[in-house]
Amino acid sequence: MKILFTTIFDYPHTGGLSTHVTTLKAGLMELGHATEVLSFSDIPQATQRFTVQGPSFLLNRLQSGKGFVWSQKRRQELLKSLLKERGNTFDLVNAQDVFAALAAKSLGLPTVLTAHGYMAREALSKGAILPDSPEEQTLIDVEKQAYTRADAIVTVDKRIQEYIQELAQRQAHAIKNFINVQDFKPDKANKKEIKKHLNLDSFEFILFVPRRLTQKNGVILPVKALPEVLKHHPSTCLVYAGDGEEMTTLKSTAQEQQVTSQVRFLGAVPHEQMKDYFSAADVVLIPSIHSAGVEEATSIAALEAMGSGTPVIAGAVGGLREIISDHQDGLLVRERDIQALAEAIVTLLADSVLREKLATQARQKIEAEYSHLTAAKRYLAVYDTVRKT
Structure with a gap:
């Protein structure tokens, strides 16, 4: 055909x-x-x-x-x-x-x-x-x-x-x-080298937000949650990959929160380069919200993170609730709840066993269903x- x-x-x-x-x-x-x-x-x-x-x-x-x-x-x-x-x-x-x-x-x-x-x-x-x-x-x-x-x-x-x-x-x-399960697969053995290549090796933990910078993607929430995260894990970097109309607001919020040194805005990243960022990340954030009746579908970014063996924290909305089983292959948090998001991040960064469990079960789900x-x-x-x- x-x-x-x-x-x-x-x-x-x-x-x-x-x-x-x-x-x-x-x-x-x-x-x-x-x-x-x-x-x-x-x-x-x-x-x-x-x-x-x-x-x-x-x-x-x-x-x-x-x-x-x-x-x-x-x-x-x-x-x-x-x-x-x-x-x-x-x-x-x-x-x-x-x-x-x-x-x-x-x-x-x-x-x-x-x-x-x-x-x-x-x-x-x-x-x-x-x-x-x-x-x-x-x-x-x-x-x-x-x-x-x-x-x-x-x-x-x-x-x-x-x-x-x-x-x-x-x-x-x-x-x-x-997703293409052969393109997005775990590569944690090379994590140190990948972080160095991406100039992220000075940080212990990487939080990755692979999102278009638009309101419905809830991209403002991670930067607002970051100060609480840094109290527990001070060597953490929040990395955004994407562009959109919320960029100016995000940058000004980072300044207001006094976290500009620990936030990176990459702009649009070619799709073939995204796998390196998923491999370098410790947690991927997909903090989507309801906006004007719009809900997140089955997020490709979330699927790619799950396929890459990186645990995901996502807003409990739309198709994200269809692809993530809470506390089995990812974490779901109430939308717009900055405190809940911060607590979930702090919990995951402190518990390498939980991160590994969520990542392993997520990869198994991706291979079987996506x-x-x-x-x-x-x-x-x-x-x-x-x-x-």
């Missing part, structure tokens, strides 16, 4: 969607199938700048959110043009967002839509649109239309599956996120239902 992955966003880019596509492609190719990707990155830079990004900026100056919605629709039009030029040289389109799905369906192409989240709610959460605005209603309508028109829908957790059922009365297939090959087989079963219709 030949599968074309499509998205109105850039590919590759730093983020879960891009990682999902890359990992699924690898699984499908190992099983003997051909894959390609068509994305916004295939649009010439000049066209991106002058027909999407520039006008979007100006429209947002006139009315908050107007440019955002306009740019999504413009990206859909450009992707549709690329699809039309490509011609029907593939068996199926696997769209990674609702606008990409509508672009494919407008050309009559067999389309599976993978829903990674709640588009309208996430736009609200990051401040791209305003609550109760015409733009919010437009995005909800677009979601409903895409879910109705797609030949099949896959969601990355059960909550998104339930959301689509409620919004569009469509039954979706829930296939949780996954392999990219297992996920590829599940996707192929969905693809087959579309090809037979």
Whole structure:
């Protein structure tokens, strides 16, 4: 089978969607199938700048959110043009967002839509649109239309599956996120060398936050918890890998907390380099929260940490509760509870036996349930239902 992955966003880019596509492609190719990707990155830079990004900026100056919605629709039009030029040289389109799905369906192409989240709610959460605005209603309508028109829908957790059922009365297939278990595997034997290579060897403990710096990811919580952690483990460094609109707030909070010397902001880190940071880390923090109705899905970063043999502390929300069994293969803490997060970190750093137990059982779970090959087989079963219709 030949599968074309499509998205109105850039590919590759730093983020879960891009990682999902890359990992699924690898699984499908190992099983003997051909894959390609068509994305916004295939649009010439000049066209991106002058027909999407520039006008979007100006429209947002006139009315908050107007440019955002306009740019999504413009990206859909450009992707549709690329699809039309490509011609029907593939068996199926696997769209990674609702606008990409509508672009494919407008050309009559067999389309599976993978829903990674709640588009309208996430736009609200990051401040791209305003609550109760015409733009919010437009995005909800677009979601409903895409879910109705797609030949099949896959969601990355059960909550998104339930959301689509409620919004569009469509039954979706829930296939949780996954990782390449050969790429992300324990490498603790080389931990000292890796820490030295990353210039982190002056610290006894490393706390790693592999998150896009956005509100729903709860990234402000670790830096607020750090002073309490340092009382018990003063040689600890908090490392953020990711960028986003919360960067300025995080840096100012670190200054207010007087912990700037023990916080590192790496910005966006290429995915292939992330495995070194997981190996260097003693604890990975995924402190997600509810934000404007948005919940964390089955976090790829959490899965990669678990596969790498590094214990995870996560917010007890959304898909994180599906992939982590509290005190068996990770720790779950109440969302937004800074004290609970600090206590969990202090406990783990003080107990190497517990860290090893959680890491070992997490790796076993990843191998059994979250392999990219297992996920590829599940996707192929969905693809087959579309090809037979």
